[in-house]
Amino acid sequence: MKDKIxxxxxxxxxxxxxxxxxxxxxxxxxxxxxxxxxxxxxxxxAYVIIAAIGLSFIMIGGGMDLSVGYQMSLVGIIxxxxxxxxxxxxxxxxxxxxxxxxxxxxxNGLAAVKLKVHPLxxxxxTMTVYQGISYIISNSNTIFGLPDAFKFIxxxxxxxxxxxxxxxVIVAAIASFILNKTYFGxxxxxxxxxxxxxxxxxxxxxxxxxxVFMICGAFVALSSIILIARAGSATSATGPGTEFTCxxxxxxxxxxxxxxxxxxxxVITGVLILGxxxxxxxxxxxxxxxxxxAKGLVLLAAVGFDNYQKEVHVKKDKKIA
Amino acid sequence: MEYILSLRNITKRYPGVIALNQLSxxxxxxxxxxxxxxxxxxxxxxxxxxxxxISPDEGEIIWEGKSYSxxxxxxxxxxxxxxxxxxxxxxxxxxxxENICLGEKYGKFVDFSIMEKKAAxxxxxxxxxxDPKAKVERLTSAHRQIVEISKxxxxxxxxxxxxxxxxPLTVNEVDCMFDIVRTLKKKGITIIYIxxxxxxxxxxxxxxxxxxxxxxxxxxxVADTNREELINLMVGRELKExxxxxxxxxxxxxxxVEHMTGNGxxxxxxxxxxxxxxxxxxxxxxxxxxxxxxxxxxxxxxSGKIYVDGTQVQIHSTTDAIENGIGLIPEDRKNQGxxxxxxxxxxxxxxxxxxLSKSGIVNKAKAKAVAEEYRDLLQIxxxxxxxxxxxxxxxxxxxxxxxxxxxxNSKVIIFDEPTRGIDVGAKQEIYELMNxxxxxxIGIIMISSDMEELLGMxxxxxxxxxGKMTGELQGGEFDxxxxxxxxxxx
Numbered sequence: 001m002k003d004k005i006x007x008x009x010x011x012x013x014x015x016x017x018x019x020x021x022x023x024x025x026x027x028x029x030x031x032x033x034x035x036x037x038x039x040x041x042x043x044x045x046a047y048v049i050i051a052a053i054g055l056s057f058i059m060i061g062g063g064m065d066l067s068v069g070y071q072m073s074l075v076g077i078i079x080x081x082x083x084x085x086x087x088x089x090x091x092x093x094x095x096x097x098x099x100x101x102x103x104x105x106x107x108n109g110l111a112a113v114k115l116k117v118h119p120l121x122x123x124x125x126t127m128t129v130y131q132g133i134s135y136i137i138s139n140s141n142t143i144f145g146l147p148d149a150f151k152f153i154x155x156x157x158x159x160x161x162x163x164x165x166x167x168x169v170i171v172a173a174i175a176s177f178i179l180n181k182t183y184f185g186x187x188x189x190x191x192x193x194x195x196x197x198x199x200x201x202x203x204x205x206x207x208x209x210x211x212v213f214m215i216c217g218a219f220v221a222l223s224s225i226i227l228i229a230r231a232g233s234a235t236s237a238t239g240p241g242t243e244f245t246c247x248x249x250x251x252x253x254x255x256x257x258x259x260x261x262x263x264x265x266x267v268i269t270g271v272l273i274l275g276x277x278x279x280x281x282x283x284x285x286x287x288x289x290x291x292x293x294a295k296g297l298v299l300l301a302a303v304g305f306d307n308y309q310k311e312v313h314v315k316k317d318k319k320i321a
Numbered sequence: 322m323e324y325i326l327s328l329r330n331i332t333k334r335y336p337g338v339i340a341l342n343q344l345s346x347x348x349x350x351x352x353x354x355x356x357x358x359x360x361x362x363x364x365x366x367x368x369x370x371x372x373x374x375i376s377p378d379e380g381e382i383i384w385e386g387k388s389y390s391x392x393x394x395x396x397x398x399x400x401x402x403x404x405x406x407x408x409x410x411x412x413x414x415x416x417x418x419e420n421i422c423l424g425e426k427y428g429k430f431v432d433f434s435i436m437e438k439k440a441a442x443x444x445x446x447x448x449x450x451x452d453p454k455a456k457v458e459r460l461t462s463a464h465r466q467i468v469e470i471s472k473x474x475x476x477x478x479x480x481x482x483x484x485x486x487x488x489p490l491t492v493n494e495v496d497c498m499f500d501i502v503r504t505l506k507k508k509g510i511t512i513i514y515i516x517x518x519x520x521x522x523x524x525x526x527x528x529x530x531x532x533x534x535x536x537x538x539x540x541x542x543v544a545d546t547n548r549e550e551l552i553n554l555m556v557g558r559e560l561k562e563x564x565x566x567x568x569x570x571x572x573x574x575x576x577x578v579e580h581m582t583g584n585g586x587x588x589x590x591x592x593x594x595x596x597x598x599x600x601x602x603x604x605x606x607x608x609x610x611x612x613x614x615x616x617x618x619x620x621x622x623x624s625g626k627i628y629v630d631g632t633q634v635q636i637h638s639t640t641d642a643i644e645n646g647i648g649l650i651p652e653d654r655k656n657q658g659x660x661x662x663x664x665x666x667x668x669x670x671x672x673x674x675x676x677l678s679k680s681g682i683v684n685k686a687k688a689k690a691v692a693e694e695y696r697d698l699l700q701i702x703x704x705x706x707x708x709x710x711x712x713x714x715x716x717x718x719x720x721x722x723x724x725x726x727x728x729x730n731s732k733v734i735i736f737d738e739p740t741r742g743i744d745v746g747a748k749q750e751i752y753e754l755m756n757x758x759x760x761x762x763i764g765i766i767m768i769s770s771d772m773e774e775l776l777g778m779x780x781x782x783x784x785x786x787x788g789k790m791t792g793e794l795q796g797g798e799f800d801x802x803x804x805x806x807x808x809x810x811x
Contacts (some may be wrong), residue, residue: 035742156399181682181683182678182681182682182683183674183675183677183678183681183682183683184681186667186674186683188665190660190663190671192660192662193661193662193663194656194659194660196656196658197651197655197656197658197659197660198621199639199656200617200619200639200641200645200649200651200657200658201639201671201672201725202638202639202640202642202672202729203639203640204638204640216581260660260662261662263800
């Protein structure tokens with residue numbers, strides 16, 4: 001029984017950290033402890049949650065995607081351009097944006113599979129390419145004045161709940177379903193865990209990897225659409241940087257860098273920890289720069305603790321063997 | 322001084338397990354002393370006590386007359402104790418010479434010529450042609466093993482502990498290694514030799530100590546004992562027979578391979594009957610695993626046709642192979658056979674996951690039922706199906722790998738080194754299982770570097786050498802020397 005409780009605590013350490021932070025900031029400044037503030041945090045983080053879940057698919061499959069930020073930049077510019085410069089209907093612009101995301105993911109996947117180079121390197125390359133394309137298309141302009149109906153995605157409310165939060169919940173549910181319930185999901189874990197074994201077990205590893213990159217592309221595109229809808233404008237500088245936030249959140253949330261393990265709720269918790277840190281430190285009067293330091297330290301502490309636990313575990317296992 | 326090393330009443334406890342129980346054993350200078358015991362008998366723990374990797378809870382270690390309550394890695398190295406572990410401890414990206422001289426200093430700067438000269442000398446002693454400049458990652462596992470031995474003896478070494486050194490080696494290479502061991506013995510180096518292969522002990526060892534469940538059973542002079550006695554001492558029970566071979570082959574064809582070329586193999590044709598166990602013999606690098614991978618669709622073939630049950634099948638991927646009823650149990654169970662970080666049930670259901678799913682969604686109840694069925698069939702010893710495979714013993718891990726393949730209902734199963742590195746009891750179980758499968762009419766291809774096992778289990782043996790078929794022997798005419806001769810044709 002005692003072991004079981006300890007097991008649960010270990011499993012949900014990250015969740016406890018989140019609650020501890022919330023209580024800590026709440027005690028320092030009660031303003032933090034308001035419904036409005038929680039909704040703010042969730043609204044601000046909705047797009048990060050969606051992109052981070054997309055990235056998690058790739059990371060669980062043993063890959064990495066550095067190009068997430070510039071995928072967002074490119075998707076945002078193209079979506080805004082369709083609406084504002086070519087006067088396409090909103091739904092069509094969104095469709096085009098989403099398809100762009102899937103295609104960008106597909107390009108990453110194809111390059112990774114065909115060139116047989118680690119996706120980290122591949123996406124380092126494609127990131128730069130996407131950056132170039134984005135700035136050429138936008139000509140470094142900001143596209144202002146997105147239509148209100150479009151802005152609803154980022155700013156609107158349904159039954160008193162921000163629409164973007166609803167979208168994030170739906171995405172999380174879908175992702176969780178795919179990863180936990182379908183054989184495709186198990187294949188993703190398998191490839192991340194041991195690619196050779198997966199191949200010999202009859203998995204078409206190349207095809208699964210392509211799909212994984214495309215799924216990430218779609219999620220990232222949605223994330224980008226929410227982001228520009230919230231801002232009401234798009235530039236090529238909207239999005240870049242998100243890849244590192246996502247990576248931090250994923251690692252915080254227990255997605256292994258080696259692949260093969262991780263859960264959707266963990267990633268969401270990871271994003272929320274970063275969000276709570278930002279918001280909380282803002283409220284108690286600490287600026288952006290101390291926030292960077294805090295986020296970095298939290299990440300180091302989390303992975304350090306995780307590794308320490310694993311080592312204890314390994315030692316225990318070894319002793320039994 | 323009669324003994325170079327004596328262990329007195331060594332006890333090592335782990336939570337819930339006594340790994341070593343009041344163990345006492347003596348080693349004479351210059352002898353080859355074999356340690357024998359099933360997996361879990363405590364051999365590895367004993368090695369670690371001697372090398373100082375772990376400290377015993379009780380007992381005394383007497384090295385050259387001096388008493389220690391425990392060793393440390395530093396003290397044991399200073400005293401000239403070197404260990405070659407089962408898993409390689411080499412830096413892949415460095416050259417053979419650099420690995421051998423790792424940690425040694427010659428002058429202020431790195432001097433490659435000295436290192437390479439030293440390495441070349443050792444290789445020459447061993448009569449092995451390895452380029453000292455070659456990166457270890459490019460060497461075969463047999464050559465890596467030799468680099469490993471060279472590394473150990475390049476220092477002042479009085480006691481060399483070898484843990485399953487022959488596992489990755491072929492017959493010829495084992496002979497060559499034995500020559501090396503004999504040379505070392507002549508130099509007065511004491512050798513503790515651990516192997517599951519009984520015949521090696523009779524070839525190379527002077528004395529043998531049998532261990533069981535962490536305890537000392539008996540030390541015998543090899544000249545005064547025999548195989549049966551040792552096996553009985555090891556398992557503590559009578560084994561029925563070494564190879565429980567039954568003949569089940571019928572006339573129907575299960576698999577036919579015609580003119581298979583690719584992956585280093587040229588023009589290989591053979592046919593496998595239902596219920597037949599077809600052995601593939603050859604040296605490491607003869608192309609046996611490569612052939613298995615071609616048939617299984619894991620590597621691309623240049624040409625060749627595959628027939629299952631008499632009809633030609635198109636196999637371009639591992640998925641195709643499984644769908645056409647071909648299963649493969651890969652040689653490297655940890656890196657290719659299973660997912661160590663995942664549960665037993667997760668692993669067993671994996672190869673057949675598509676059939677256990679409906680519109681893409683895994684039927685967990687069905688998957689669990691399959692996992693339970695095969696856990697019981699193969700008698701995988703585990704408290705729970707959730708247990709990670711990495712926590713199982715080698716034999717049980719191998720059973721999980723086999724269960725994974727069996728769960729796909731294959732008509733033809735390729736066993737690539739099915740018993741490498743697992744203990745006697747588990748080996749017997751796997752042989753029994755192969756018999757049962759062949760009774761059901763499943764065609765079995767068995768690739769093994771353990772000659773005895775191949776002779777004991779196969780109905781027919783095909784010999785490969787350098788990617789070509791060099792001979793075929795029928796059941797009545799198995800002859801080890803003949804096979805070796807065929808395997809060495811170039």
